[in-house]
Amino acid sequence: MPNKPKVSVCIATYNGEKYISEQLNSILNQLSTEDEIIISDDSSTDATCEILKEYASKDKRIQLFLDQKFKDPIQNFQNALYRVSGEFIFLSDQDDVWMENKVSTVSQKLESFDLVIHDSIVTDEKLNQMYPSFFLYFGSKQGIFKNVLRSSYYGSCMAFRKSLLDKALPFPKTKEIGHDLWLGLVAELTGKVLFQKEPYLLYRRHAETFTMRGLGGKKRSIYKMAVGRIIMFYEILKFLAKYRFGTSKKTQ
Template structure:
């Protein structure tokens, strides 16, 4: 399980509790902190749990490089992505591992909540008509990184991340690699409560208002990066 944190003291304990209760003795929760200035690191260290492995980023690198830092330290054969402010459903790990028995990369549905845990949406998949497919991803992706899990072969192919983090977010890159070169699936069941609030580090797939030329350039950059890694796919 790979989590990126930055000034997440308000919700991180609830999220960590929802994850740790599903992990076995041989599992790990990798956390990369992007030099938080609040009590985030203090809360993480208070757990005294050998399954938690905390890595402090030496500077504020942004959420894309923060996630990459967590992922490069992951040892497992199956990797989950986690935000710092969501809540995992009690059966998330079990259901996801079962799905990955038949594919390399999967994205689950989620319930969207606000900062007070009031439900905003019961199903992101239905709201955005989300389906798998490389060209659908190229046109408009609605995948959320916090709903993703994948096998080691996907991660090994995706690392290191492309140089330009502005043009390629971590979750978009992982999804692009998976859709281009591996077998993907959707889990049509909400496995997390996805929290939207005023302090979210990422946009959650909301429109960033890019101009048409920038949108085209981002997609061309994605295709170029995918072509570069073709030889190392296994």
């Protein structure tokens, strides 16, 4: 029987002391002894790093990269992703809760798909249900144009193969495309994507959330949104040109 593919979980933290323990506990319970959690912290000023050091001292699966000075969640996630050694990669926010069987179920799907994104239950800070399905609330589905206009790719619900990450890195040097959206777009352009309708996450919304992204967050002006979409399409075209050129050159 072949060995189970190694799982790498990447977490980007910033002032996450309030919920990080609950999140880590929900993840660690689902990992094997050979799996890993890679955590990159970006200039936290609360007790986040102390909490992480305590966990890492007791569990060798946790690797810490602290004292980063990115001031940018995209670069913070990229820092963690560059360090993965697993075949299957899961992204995690610092304040949600993974539901049972997330890792085993999604890993099974990754045998056939390059990227899997599953539904989640939206909750308040005490994990009381607000919306039973993020997919239904947000209209989540595949499509390049659809996701450039309004992204369905939320990293907290995503997992993907290492082969996809190799194509997607480095991330575009713009804040107009989140790391999770970019991974989703690259997956659609180069591989197979699955939107898994079952929820495997309690998606916690609270006052300290970095962005509510469509769940009560601030709206941008039409001008800024238009500029952002132009930048996204430019990055997509640039990626396609590079990807196709590189592919054709390898097959000559």
